[in-house]
Each structure stands twice: as C-alpha cells, then as structure tokens.
Amino acid sequence: MKTCTLIEPQHEETVRKLTESAYNIRRYALRMGEVQGQGYIGQALGIADILAVAFGHALNFRADEPEWEGRDRFLLSHGHYAIAYYAALIEAGIIPEQELETYGSDDSRLPMSGMASYTPGMEISGGSLGQGLAIGVGMALGLRQKKNPAFIYVSTSDGELDEGATWEAAMSASHHRLGNLIVLVDVNNQQADGNSNQVMGFEPLADKWDAFGWYVQRADGNDLPAVLAAFNAARSYEGDKPRAILFDTLMGKGIPFLEQREKNHFIRVDAAEWQQAIEILDAAQEKGVEK
Amino acid sequence: MSETIARKPRLTTSAMIASIASEGQRTQAAPFGHALAALAEQRSEIVGLTADLAKYTDMHIFAQAHPERFFQMGMAEQLLMASAGGMAKEGFLPFVSSYAVFATRRAYDFIHQVIAEEHLNVKICCALPGLTTGYGPSHQATEDIAMLRGVPGLTIIDPCDALEIEQAVPAIAAHPGPVYMRLLRGQVPLVLDEYNYRFEVGKAALLRGGNDVLIISTGIMTMRALEVAKEMEGGAADVAVLHVPTIKPLDEAAILREAAKPGRLVVVAENHSIIGGLGEAVATLLLRSAVTPVFRQIALPDAFLAAGALPTLHSRYGISTEAMVESIKTWL
Numbered sequence: 001m002k003t004c005t006l007i008e009p010q011h012e013e014t015v016r017k018l019t020e021s022a023y024n025i026r027r028y029a030l031r032m033g034e035v036q037g038q039g040y041i042g043q044a045l046g047i048a049d050i051l052a053v054a055f056g057h058a059l060n061f062r063a064d065e066p067e068w069e070g071r072d073r074f075l076l077s078h079g080h081y082a083i084a085y086y087a088a089l090i091e092a093g094i095i096p097e098q099e100l101e102t103y104g105s106d107d108s109r110l111p112m113s114g115m116a117s118y119t120p121g122m123e124i125s126g127g128s129l130g131q132g133l134a135i136g137v138g139m140a141l142g143l144r145q146k147k148n149p150a151f152i153y154v155s156t157s158d159g160e161l162d163e164g165a166t167w168e169a170a171m172s173a174s175h176h177r178l179g180n181l182i183v184l185v186d187v188n189n190q191q192a193d194g195n196s197n198q199v200m201g202f203e204p205l206a207d208k209w210d211a212f213g214w215y216v217q218r219a220d221g222n223d224l225p226a227v228l229a230a231f232n233a234a235r236s237y238e239g240d241k242p243r244a245i246l247f248d249t250l251m252g253k254g255i256p257f258l259e260q261r262e263k264n265h266f267i268r269v270d271a272a273e274w275q276q277a278i279e280i281l282d283a284a285q286e287k288g289v290e291k
Numbered sequence: 292m293s294e295t296i297a298r299k300p301r302l303t304t305s306a307m308i309a310s311i312a313s314e315g316q317r318t319q320a321a322p323f324g325h326a327l328a329a330l331a332e333q334r335s336e337i338v339g340l341t342a343d344l345a346k347y348t349d350m351h352i353f354a355q356a357h358p359e360r361f362f363q364m365g366m367a368e369q370l371l372m373a374s375a376g377g378m379a380k381e382g383f384l385p386f387v388s389s390y391a392v393f394a395t396r397r398a399y400d401f402i403h404q405v406i407a408e409e410h411l412n413v414k415i416c417c418a419l420p421g422l423t424t425g426y427g428p429s430h431q432a433t434e435d436i437a438m439l440r441g442v443p444g445l446t447i448i449d450p451c452d453a454l455e456i457e458q459a460v461p462a463i464a465a466h467p468g469p470v471y472m473r474l475l476r477g478q479v480p481l482v483l484d485e486y487n488y489r490f491e492v493g494k495a496a497l498l499r500g501g502n503d504v505l506i507i508s509t510g511i512m513t514m515r516a517l518e519v520a521k522e523m524e525g526g527a528a529d530v531a532v533l534h535v536p537t538i539k540p541l542d543e544a545a546i547l548r549e550a551a552k553p554g555r556l557v558v559v560a561e562n563h564s565i566i567g568g569l570g571e572a573v574a575t576l577l578l579r580s581a582v583t584p585v586f587r588q589i590a591l592p593d594a595f596l597a598a599g600a601l602p603t604l605h606s607r608y609g610i611s612t613e614a615m616v617e618s619i620k621t622w623l
Contacts, residue, residue, distance in 0.1 A: 038306060079429065080307075104305050111598035112305040113427045127429025128392065129366060162343065162365035192343045193351075193363060199343055200365025 014057065019224055021091055022052035023285045026254050027278060028087035032103040032110075034274035039104070039112070042251035042258060042267040043157075044084035046188050049224045050247055051088035054153065054184075058231040063093035066121045072150050073139060075123050077132020078157040078186070082114040085122070094121040130163025132156055133183060137169050140181040140242075151235070155184045159191035161202045167212070173242040174213030181242040182234050183214075186221065188249045192265045209244040221247030255280055305598040307419075307426040308347070310478060311511055313518075313612075318478040319453035323416060324352025326460035327386055331357050334464065336384045340364055342371040348388035348418045349476045368393045372401035372415075379411040384464060391417035391432030391473060399438060406469050407442045413470075414463050420449065420473035420510060421562030422591055422608065427598035432473075433591050437567025439471050440539055446492065447539040448472040449510035449562070449569075453479040455536060458490035466492045473510060482514045495542035497549065501531035504619060505555045505584075507546060509535045509569050512560040512589070518612040519619065527616070528623060531555070538569050543576055550582050556622055557584040562610060565590035587622050589615055 029044035055061075059072040076085050086103065089095040095110070102108040109119050113127040124135055136154040143150055160166055173181050187205065189196045196202060209216040215237050219230040227247065234243040252258030252267065255277045261267055269277070312318050331337040331353065343366040345351040354361035362378075364371045368389055375385040387394075394402070394417045406413045417432070424430045439447055446466065450456045456475065463470045486498050498513070499520055506516040513534040520530035533549050535542065550557050550573075557577075559570040570588040577583065591608050605611040609618060 036306070106305075106599040106603050107597075108305075108599075111427055112307070113429060113598065115427060115598065125427070125429065127427055128396075159343065159366050162367045164367060164369060191366065192347060193341070193345050199363055200367070 015225055015228065018052045018056045018228065019288065020285070021056040022048045022224060023281065024091045025051055025084065025087040026281055028090050028097075028100060029083050030274055030278050030281065032083050032086065032100055033269065035101050036104040036112075037271060038266070038269070039083045040080050040266060041083065041269060042190070042264070043081050043186070043188065044087065045253045045255060045258065046221070046249035046251050047081060047084050047186050048087070048254065049227050050184060050186070050221050050249070051084060052091070053224065053227045053231050055088050055092040057228065058235065059153065060150065061092070066094050069148065070150055073123050073152050075126075075132045075136050075139070075152065075154045076114055077124070077126045077154055077160060078129060079114045079126025080112070081155070081157070082110070082112060085114060086110050089121045129157070130160045130165045132160075133169035133173075134165050136181055136183075137172050137176070137178065140173070140178040141176060143180055144178070149180075151180050151182055153182050153184060155186065157191070158185060158187045158189065158196050158202065161185070161205070162200045170209065170212045170214065177240040178242045179240040183242070183244045185244065185246045186249055187246050188251050190251055190265055205246055209246070213241060214244045215239060215241045216244045216246065218246040218248070221249035222253045254284070305425040305427065305600070307424050307430060308477070309423070309425055309601045311423055311475070311601065312478060312480045317481045319481045320478055321349040321352055321476065322453040322456040322479055323460065323474050323476065324349030326457045327353045328356035330461050330464055331360065334384065336382060337386060337464065338362060338378055338383045339386050339388070340371055340375050340378075341388045342366055342368050342393065344389050344418070347390070347476065348416070348474060350388040353386070368398040369401045372398045373405045375413045376401075376405035376409070376411050379406070379413050380409070384412055384414070386414045386416060388416050388418070388474070390419045390430060391435045392419065392430055395432065395435040395438050402439075402445075403442050407445050410444050410468050412467060415469070415471045416474050417471070418474045418476045420475070422596060422604060422610065423475070423511070423562070423601070425599050425601050425604055428595040431596050433564045433596060434567060435473070436538055436563050436569070440567060440572065444468060445539065446470045446537065448492070448537050450475070450490070450536055451510060451513040451534060452482040454481060454483045454488065455490050459536070462490055462492050475511070480514055482517065490536065493537045493540055493542060495533055495535040495537075495545040497545070498532045498534050499530075501529040503528040503555060503623065504530045505533060505549055505552070505557050506530060506560055507533045507535055507550070507557065507569070507573055508560040509538060510562045512562050512610065515610065515612050515615060516560055519615050522612065522616055523619070527620060535569060538572065541572055541576065546573055546576060547580055547582055550577055550584055555584060556587065556619070558587045558589060558619060558622070560589040560610075560615065563590060564593055566593050585622070587618075589618060
C-alpha cells in the first residue's frame with residue numbers, strides 16, 4: 001500500500017491566504033444555508049479546506065473566462081455539494097457574490113443540485129450520483145487526444161464508492177494510463193442511511209485504489225497544510241498513473257455545535273442557528289488571524 | 292465582511308423533499324412503511340431491501356420493526372435489483388425501495404433480465420414519482436412508466452393517496468409476479484377514504500360520475516382531478532373521474548365503457564411525461580376499439596424539467612388544480 005505524502009516546503013503566506021479562503025467558503029455556504037433554511041451544510045463545512053486549496057492554489061483557470069480551453073476542469077460528481085461549490089466559485093470570482101441570495105430559489109442559476117447547462121463553472125450536473133468519475137475518464141481521454149495539458153479533477157463522496165460505475169471508471173482510468181486525472185474522495189463516513197461503515201463498508205480504501213492501479217494518497221482533509229501537500233504531490237507525480245487523494249473530513253467542520261450534532265446526511269439547523277454559526281466562524285477566524 | 296440579506300418571503304425551494312399536500316389537506320404518515328411492517332408480521336417470507344434510501348422511502352419503518360429481514364445494499368441499484376431477484380429465487384418475497392429515477396434508469400436491464408424475464412416475485416416500490424420534487428431532472432421520474440411499460444409481465448401501479456398505498460401493499464404481495472409501484476412517502480395526502488374505495492390490482496374505479504367531462508387519471512392526478520371536479524361543479528362543467536391505479540395491465544373494459552359514453556370530453560391526466568404513459572396507453576386502446584371521443588391529455592412535457600419550488604413547477608407544467616381547470620375550460 002502506498003500512502004506517499006510528499007512534504008514540500010510550505011509558504012506561510014500561501015497557507016495563511018488559503019486558510020482565509022476556506023473561512024470565506026464556509027461563510028458563503030452558511031449564508032446560502034440561511035437563505036434556504038436548509039441545505040447540505042455539514043458536507044460544505046467539511047469540504048471547505050479542500051475547495052480552498054483547489055481553487056486558491058491547485059487549479060489553473062480564468063475567473064472571467066470559465067470556459068477557457070486551457071482550464072483544469074473540476075467535476076463535482078456529488079451534485080448535492082453544490083452549496084459548497086458555489087461558495088468556492090464565489091470565492092474564486094467566477095460567480096458574483098450578489099447571486100448568493102438566489103440560491104435554491106425559482107429561476108436561480110444556483111439550484112440546490114448543480115446543473116451544467118446554466119450554472120457558470122459547473123462542468124457536470126451531478127444530481128445522479130456515481131457518474132462523475134466515468135465522465136472524467138472521457139474528458140481525460142479527450143484532453144490527451146487534443147494534446148491539452150490540463151488536468152481533470154473529479155470530486156466524489158464516499159457514498160458514491162458504492163456505485164459500480166465508480167469502479168468501472170477506476171479500472172478504466174488505470175488501463176488508459178490517465179495521468180491527467182485526479183480524484184478527490186471526501187471521506188466523511190456519512191451517507192443517506194447512516195454511517196458508511198454500516199451501510200456499505202469500503203475500508204481498506206487506499207488499498208483498493210492502489211490495487212486498481214492508482215497513485216494514492218490519504219490525508220486529513222481539514223488540515224490545510226496537509227491538503228496543500230497532497231494536491232502538490234498529485235500534480236507533480238511523474239508516473240502515468242491516475243491520482244487519487246482520499247481526504248478524511250469531518251461533517252460540520254468549523255462549527256462545533258454542528259460537528260457534534262447527530263450525524264445526519266442532511267443536518268437540521270434552526271433558523272437562529274445560522275447566524276450563530278456565522279458568528280462562531282467569524283470569531284474563530286479573527287482569533288486565528290491575531291495569532 | 293458585512294452583508295444584509297433582505298428577508299424576502301421565500302417560496303419553497305428546489306430542495307429534494309417537498310410536500311404535494313395542499314394547505315389543510317388531511318394526511319397520513321408513512322403508509323408504505325407501516326403497511327409493510329404489519330404485513331411482514333403475517334408473512335414470514337417478506338424481506339425488505341434498499342439502495343441507501345430506507346429513510347427516504349419509509350422503508351426504515353420496516354427496518355426498525357424487522358431488522359433481521361432488512362438488507363441495506365448501499366447506493367448500488369443494479370446490485371439491489373439483482374440481489375432481490377436472487378432472494379426471490381430462494382423463496383423470499385422481496386420488497387425493494389429506491390427513488391423511481393434510480394431504480395428505472397440505472398437498473399433497467401437488471402429489472403428486465405433478472406426479475407421480469409424469470410417472472411420473479413419482487414415488488415419494486417419507488418418514491419419521488421413524476422414531478423414530486425423540485426430538485427431537478429436527476430430526481431424527477433418523468434418517464435419511469437414509459438420505460439417499464441415495455442417490460443413483459445411487469446405490473447405497474449401508480450397509487451393516489453395514503454389509503455391506496457396502505458391497501459396496495461398486501462394486494463401486490465398477494466399478486467404473483469413482479470410489480471413496480473410508485474410511492475409517496477412521509478406525510479401522504481388522504482383522499483380516497485371519502486369515496487368508499489377498495490384497491491384491486493388491475494381494476495379502475497369510477498369515483499364520481501359526470502356528464503360533460505371524463506377525467507381518466509392515475510396517481511396524484513386523481514387527487515387533483517377530484518379537486519377539479521369539485522371546483523367546476525354547479526357551473527362550469529359536470530366532471531366524472533375514473534381512477535386508474537394499475538397502468539399495466541390496463542382495465543380496458545372500464546376505460547372503454549366510460550369513454551364510449553357519448554357527449555363527454557375525455558381527458559387523461561398523469562404525473563408523467565406525455566410520452567409513453569397512461570395517456571398514450573388509453574389513446575391506442577380507444578382508437579383500436581373504434582371509440583373516438585374528443586381526447587386531450589394533461590401530462591408533463593417531453594423536456595428536462597426545471598428545478599424550483601413544486602407549486603411553481605406544477606403550475607408551470609399544467610398539473611396544478613388551477614392549471615387543469617383552465618385547460619379543461621379551453622377545451623370545452
């Protein structure tokens with residue numbers, strides 16, 4: 001089993017900047033949750049650090065030209081994470097902040113489940129789970145075919161590991177030596193019917209990806225320097241294997257009362273709690289900045 | 292960073308779970324789950340399986356009552372159908388639950404070849420039928436019935452309300468062979484108790500008579516049809532409602548008998564695409580039987596539907612009660 005985490009010297013400034021991005025992403029997500037009174041906020045808080053590094057550091061893109069041919073593509077296979085993804089796109093300057101309050105409403109460009117046909121920066125419509133990796137395989141083949149050096153990043157949930165299509169794609173990516181394909185698995189051990197180890201246990205997970213011929217890393221998805229190192233190593237790995245990063249994350253990360261809330265796939269948050277959460281987040285960020 | 296979000300009154304959302312009950316409507320909680328749990332007391336061969344959607348299909352009630360007979364297959368619909376078939380081959384009576392979109396689209400070949408081809412005794416019960424969620428096309432099962440009508444030997448049922456679901460569970464268990472039943476979950480409207488109704492597989496029911504319009508409806512559209520009839524009575528039109536819960540096999544005799552009565556506009560109303568559902572099934576039946584009334588359809592368009600609030604979408608796509616009344620008025 002390979003869990004190779006290449007430690008590169010981190011720039012303090014990069015980490016500080018990305019930490020602030022992660023805070024912004026969490027904050028935008030909470031505001032969207034507040035607009036609707038509900039949403040997959042647990043997941044959004046958990047994945048914020050990963051998205052901050054993805055859009056603040058790892059991905060090559062042009063904010064004012066979301067369809068620039070040279071962009072690294074980011075496929076949100078778990079479409080219900082749209083609330084988090086929109087937050088990241090706002091932070092990246094791809095979606096204007098004022099659109100945030102339309103989240104989930106009639107005729108919005110930001111529906112609860114991401115739609116490729118009308119949301120800027122949304123590469124696929126991930127509402128039906130377990131399709132993103134297979135689409136990513138196709139896009140990676142296409143990029144190679146037209147000699148485009150961009151990367152395909154596919155973000156998936158651990159629940160999607162249940163779907164056979166995920167493993168068809170995993171086998172195929174290795175078979176076709178898709179070194180331009182990077183999978184990010186959000187391992188929060190939660191899915192619709194409960195803890196993943198009770199629904200369909202997938203451990204040992206790194207072993208599986210390794211056996212399928214991938215270059216695998218496993219990292220704490222809420223430890224931003226570790227996330228940064230993992231993204232760097234995935235890009236710089238010189239072999240022609242596809243790359244998988246398994247990120248262990250905590251649902252609700254950053255808001256203690258949500259982290260501790262009984263783990264529900266869809267966390268219940270009372271009306272007043274949204275503002276409470278934002279205040280807790282703001283206070284923690286201020287404290288962190290002062291250090 | 293400061294912001295003010297004007298607290299505009301928010302229409303409901305493109306959230307996955309939404310209620311189709313209108314304001315003040317009587318409802319009953321989780322009829323499917325309770326009926327299955329109760330039936331399992333009497334029939335020891337009943338087992339329940341799901342693909343990571345027990346909580347969202349009311350199967351969790353069965354799971355809590357009979358944990359040793361509940362099988363969680365994870366988010367894997369092909370596995371779900373094939374393994375249900377396997378259990379049926381070993382003499383069990385599997386009730387299987389998922390969302391209609393996933394059961395049909397992802398696992399079609401497995402339903403067709405594993406379950407239907409061997410005529411296995413599997414009951415596939417699926418939530419979010421047609422347009423009962425604003426979450427978008429990935430979750431709106433607009434063509435499930437069109438897909439499944441092509442499967443030989445499969446019984447297809449679209450129940451109207453809580454009472455019908457409660458009665459249908461033992462009825463489909465007693466009916467030999469594979470069954471696909473659409474489901475409503477959570478707080479389900481209760482309507483048919485006021486009509487002295489008894490569900491029977493394969494049988495349509497004339498819920499009310501009327502001389503001007505015959506609405507042939509299925510699923511939640513029967514609830515809407517009854518509302519239309521009430522709204523139009525004593526003035527606009529006298530509306531009859533023929534409820535057709537079993538779409539395959541169709542109760543041809545009842546449909547022909549009612550559609551052949553002269554002088555009525557015949558409208559088929561379904562919570563399904565205009566393509567391939569009850570409307571087309573009735574149309575071909577009427578035409579080959581040389582019964583040719585003025586014929587119209589109320590159904591979802593052949594399109595990927597929008598995300599948004601359910602009331603907005605039902606109105607936009609013509610299946611709200613008000614929209615139905617307007618359509619019928621223009622046709623009269």
